[in-house]
Amino acid sequence: MKALVVDDSRAMRSILSRILRKVGVEEINEAADGSQAVACLEAGASPDVALVDWNMPVMNGLELVNALRSRKEWRRIAIVMVTTESDQSQMVRALAAGAHEYLIKPFDEGSLIQKLAMLGFQAPSAATGPALAAQGGSH
Amino acid sequence: MTVAAEHFRYVQQLVMERSAIVLTEDKSYLVDARLAPLARAIGVADVNGVVDHARSRRDPALEQRIVEALTTNETSWFRDTRPFHALEHLVLPALIERKRASRVLRVWSAACSTGQELYSLAILLEEKFPQLRRGWQVELVGTDLNTEMVRRATEGLYSNLEVNRGMPANLLVRYFEKEGAHWRARETVRDRSRFVKLNLVGKWPPMPTFDVVLLRNVLIYFDTKVKTEVLCRVVKQMARGGYMLLGTAETPSGLCPDLVPMPTDGTVVYHLPVG
Numbered sequence: 001m002k003a004l005v006v007d008d009s010r011a012m013r014s015i016l017s018r019i020l021r022k023v024g025v026e027e028i029n030e031a032a033d034g035s036q037a038v039a040c041l042e043a044g045a046s047p048d049v050a051l052v053d054w055n056m057p058v059m060n061g062l063e064l065v066n067a068l069r070s071r072k073e074w075r076r077i078a079i080v081m082v083t084t085e086s087d088q089s090q091m092v093r094a095l096a097a098g099a100h101e102y103l104i105k106p107f108d109e110g111s112l113i114q115k116l117a118m119l120g121f122q123a124p125s126a127a128t129g130p131a132l133a134a135q136g137g138s139h
Numbered sequence: 140m141t142v143a144a145e146h147f148r149y150v151q152q153l154v155m156e157r158s159a160i161v162l163t164e165d166k167s168y169l170v171d172a173r174l175a176p177l178a179r180a181i182g183v184a185d186v187n188g189v190v191d192h193a194r195s196r197r198d199p200a201l202e203q204r205i206v207e208a209l210t211t212n213e214t215s216w217f218r219d220t221r222p223f224h225a226l227e228h229l230v231l232p233a234l235i236e237r238k239r240a241s242r243v244l245r246v247w248s249a250a251c252s253t254g255q256e257l258y259s260l261a262i263l264l265e266e267k268f269p270q271l272r273r274g275w276q277v278e279l280v281g282t283d284l285n286t287e288m289v290r291r292a293t294e295g296l297y298s299n300l301e302v303n304r305g306m307p308a309n310l311l312v313r314y315f316e317k318e319g320a321h322w323r324a325r326e327t328v329r330d331r332s333r334f335v336k337l338n339l340v341g342k343w344p345p346m347p348t349f350d351v352v353l354l355r356n357v358l359i360y361f362d363t364k365v366k367t368e369v370l371c372r373v374v375k376q377m378a379r380g381g382y383m384l385l386g387t388a389e390t391p392s393g394l395c396p397d398l399v400p401m402p403t404d405g406t407v408v409y410h411l412p413v414g
Binding site: 086087088091092095099100101102103104106107108110111114115118 | 215299300302303304305307308309311312315316317320
């Protein structure tokens with residue numbers, strides 16, 4: 001499994017990457033904003049899941065979600081927004097744009113692991129994610 | 140701060156008497172962690188101060204708060220997945236078919252904590268069994284021995300941290316409404332649910348019989364004698380033809396012969412036969 005971590009905080013990227021490695025992600029690319037993430041994908045990265053912050057310089061998380069959904073070869077990437085944006089309207093916007101899941105900062109490690117499990121990403125020995133989660137986002 | 144051995148034994152005894160939950164010697168960390176907020180709340184220096192306070196003043200209210208602090212558990216939405224899968228694909232379809240004449244369905248979450256299990260079930264019913272909104276009487280009852288848990292479950296108000304734990308985002312935006320920094324379960328989730336204080340090892344209020352009982356991760360806290368008593372009492376509260384779900388590590392095997400195990404898709408559902 002491969003992942004892309006997009007957050008302008010180096011510390012947060014490091015935390016997220018550590019948790020991803022725990023659930024068996026073998027290859028992790030990191031980007032500090034949406035445009036770096038796009039550049040990373042254009043350079044050939046092919047993640048199965050992207051963890052995307054909302055508020056970032058240059059290209060924000062919502063713009064990145066729109067970019068990921070606009071290119072056919074990137075539509076298979078599962079997107080989890082990981083952000084301090086906790087307004088319901090923002091969450092609805094992200095899901096409508098094509099994010100599958102949403103995690104509000106601050107979060108505990110288990111919550112991210114659960115969100116990844118909902119999308120089918122989990123360590124081989126772990127329990128499965130929530131029953132209704134397979135429905136994912138709004139698409 | 141570590142709780143003194145003598146104080147730990149006092150808490151151990153108190154929790155045993157009030158809830159029949161066995162706090163083994165290796166649980167002193169739990170006493171430290173759970174009573175620290177209580178120390179701050181009552182204005183004493185530390186955990187030992189809480190116990191001193193309760194012992195010297197023989198304060199029943201404080202004793203109750205100690206018991207409650209130690210019997211409250213972490214919970215999450217759609218916890219463990221497989222029981223909810225079994226409810227959706229086996230238990231509820233069977234009950235809906237069998238009860239199509241009476242059109243009454245009752246579910247009991249027997250240690251409901253802050254309500255996530257029962258509200259998860261309410262959401263499952265809305266999502267997968269919308270026909271139950273037409274002409275069915277559906278009663279979802281959550282009970283807990285902790286007064287504060289019952290209040291919080293009734294309130295249906297959850298922090299960001301709490302909704303992060305297992306609630307799919309698409310269901311969160313559909314079944315909850317943001318209120319300040321919290322999320323309130325909408326009326327469609329709350330209108331069939333009610334929460335009542337009940338100590339599984341104490342006196343029970345009058346209750347109807349239930350078609351589904353969720354008794355998950357409760358029995359593990361009891362010794363074998365109490366486990367058997369509680370389980371048999373709960374079974375008496377089940378309707379014939381009803382189902383029980385236990386925690387992953389729990390089994391009624393050897394404790395209650397009336398229940399028939401039905402292994403299904405990675406979990407076991409226990410059935411109380413009609414005849």
